[in-house]
Amino acid sequence: MTQESMEYDVVIVGAGPAGLACAIRYAQLCKDSNQQPKICLLEKGAEVGAHILSGAVFEPRALNELLPDWQQQGAPLHTQVTQDEFLWLSASKAFRLPTPPQMHNHGHYIISLGLLCRWLAKQAESLGVEIYPGFAASTLLYNQQGEVIGVSTNDVGRDKQGNPTSHFQAGMHLLAKKTVFAEGCRGSLTQQLIKRFDLAKNSQPQTYAIGIKEIWEIKSEKHRTGTVTHTVGWPLDQSTYGGSFLYHWGNNLLSIGLVIGLDYQNPYLNPYEEFQRFKHHPHIAPLLENAQCQSYGARALNEGGWQSIPQLTFPGGLLIGDAAGFMNVPKIKGSHTAMKSGMLAAQALFSNTDYEQQLKQSWIKNDLYPVRNIRPAFRMGLFAGLTYAAVDTYLLRGKAPWTLSHRADYTYLKPAKAYQPIIYPKPDGKISFDKMTSLARSNVFHEENQPVHLKLSDPTVPVKINWQQYAGPEARYCPAGVYEFIDDANGNKKLQINAQNCIHCKTCDIKDPTQNITWEAPEGGGGPNYSNM
Structure with missing residues (x-):
């Protein structure tokens, strides 16, 4: 079967923060050099933002660099953080703990990451980027030398047995000089690339958590605009890593969720049910009384840290964002590093320079490397993990002469x-x-x-x-x-x-x-x- 093809300078797979930042930065560089950008950005969701789920407390550092006038341009960052809380929950009570410095959110914003991505998509399109939502990249394309030369989108209109139906449409080949993979956490094509090119040979296994989230509209008298609360402890036992978040933002909106490390041991543990019973805690339930749940979703997130980042380049392309694993677990943030990685990738592609070297010289390493040991230390248990985190942060200041390892x-x-x-x-x-x-x-x-x-x-x-x-x-x-x-x-x-x-x-x-x-x-x-x- 002959498939139609289109050719670009750069094809980007995934319209999340990393992919959009990469597209915008590459288009900016083209504009500065009086060149016409030939960039294609594929998104498997029905629209940009449809598959985006995050807490999200957003650190605007990368956005400030990418689009310094974002406030004048109407970026959807409206609720600035005014207060941080860090709590330990028993089954019936909540105890205030000192907020770790990584969780200090002064100057950050509580946002909908999906809305931000939609806004970024408009900025990208205004610069000439072609964005195609509703098209899933399904197959890697290689030349005879084994180099990646693009991707093919999914066929549409095959039945359960794989046979063409009456509305069958063959996928399209999107060819590129360079292909950028910004699929997010555990991207399917990214996993194939890591295996084919042995990209993880010098890194620790990537580790993950599942994050489950709801958005509620709560009573105005219970809403504390700009308040960020994180908890550890109940409903999880001492050997299971995880914690909750409650973010007050927007017009009486509350983002509430539970994150559980996927290195848990008990096969009877049910993350969804743990989240449902968490909401009945005496400290949490009053917020949700006579309130309305609006949205629900769940997503895996990277937790491996600096030591789990694979080789980022391979013949014909590179990895950016959560496809590579730039999540800062103690901060509970990854969008800022994802965006920065996309910007650095765009610079490297445009100027034909070393992406990985630029990344290691950027603030991404300063953000991730000092906290690399905190998440794996929690495999010793909650209180041992908290103790190690304090020692690593305040005494060792992230400069421990060791790096803790991971298992899948x-x-x-x-x-x-x-x-x-x-x-x-x-x-x-x-x-x-x-x-x-x-x-x-x-x-x-x-x-x-x-x-x-x-x-x-x-x-x-x-x-x-x-x-x-x-x-x-x-x-x-x-x-x-x-x-x-x-x-x-x-x-x-x-x-x-x-x-x-x-x-x-x-x-x-x-x-x-x-x-x-x-x-x-x-x-x-x-x-x-x-x-x-």
């Missing part, structure tokens, strides 16, 4: 026989909700008659190993009800995949104990359609 998250899961099932309270429909009610708030949609985008390397493994040894953890770690163990006609267990529920969090690809699940991009435009997450 899926290796931590232990067999179910070592634990008792966790009995979670039933949702009340007011503060806590069942999974399908929440899923409706993500505006998720997939064309049902298409190939399943969640691939099992061995279809016998979910029952033979995952069910029998780990009690079917995929039914719990997925926050969207994609995986269900049901009885077949003979009363035997089988795994049912409800791919239409998928909100593209990538947790299954990360946490599956046998690494039997591979997440691939479905038809473009499918997935969640977040409005202001």
Whole structure:
């Protein structure tokens, strides 16, 4: 089958903060040199921002560099942080702790990252960047020398068996002198590139967390505009890394969420249910009384830090943003470093200079390297981790002569026989909700008659190993009800995949104990359609 093709100087995969910053900076450089930019930016979401989910407290450092007049241009940064709180929760009480310096947010803003990306897309288009939302990059293209020469978008209109339907349209080849991968955390093409070019040979395994978030409209008398609260402790046990966030912003809006490290050990742990019961804590529940939940979503996030960043360049392209893993875990921020990496990549591509060298000489290294040991130290437990973080921050000042290592998250899961099932309270429909009610708030949609985008390397493994040894953890770690163990006609267990529920969090690809699940991009435009997450 012959596929149409289009040629560009640069093709960027992913219209998140990194991809958009890269496109804008490259277009600015073209404009300064009186050149016409030939940049294509692909986005698998139905529109820019549709798949963007973040807390988000935003550090505007990179934005100040990229678009110094962003305030005059109407960037959607309206709620400046006025107060920071750091709490430890017991099952019934909240105790104020000193706020770590990394969590001081003076000069930062509580925002919707999705709205910011939509605004950045308009800035990019005004500079001549071509943006194509609703097109998922599905295949890497190589020349005879093995160099990346672009990507192909997904075919549209294939049925579940992969056969063309009446509305079939073949994907398009987008060819480029250089291809930039800005897919975000655990990007499917990025994973292929890391494997093909052995990009992780000199780095630690990347590690992850799952972040689950809701946006509520709360009563005005309970709203404290600009207040940022983070908690540790309950509902998680001392050996499970994680914590919550509560951000007061906008017109009586509250962003509330729970982040759980995917190196947890208990196969009965259910991140979604942990978040639902968290909202009933006596310190939290009063905020949500007589309030309205507007949005729900979930997303994996990088936690490996500086030591887990892979080689960033390969023949024909490079990695930027969370595709590479520029998250600062103690800060709970990554958009500023993602944007800066995109800007540095654009400069390197335009001037044909060394991207990795520029990055190591930039403030990204100063941001990430000193805190590299804090997240892995929490594998010793919550209080040991807090103690190490204090020593590393105040005494060693990030200059420890060692760097702590990682293991892949899926290796931590232990067999179910070592634990008792966790009995979670039933949702009340007011503060806590069942999974399908929440899923409706993500505006998720997939064309049902298409190939399943969640691939099992061995279809016998979910029952033979995952069910029998780990009690079917995929039914719990997925926050969207994609995986269900049901009885077949003979009363035997089988795994049912409800791919239409998928909100593209990538947790299954990360946490599956046998690494039997591979997440691939479905038809473009499918997935969640977040409005202001």
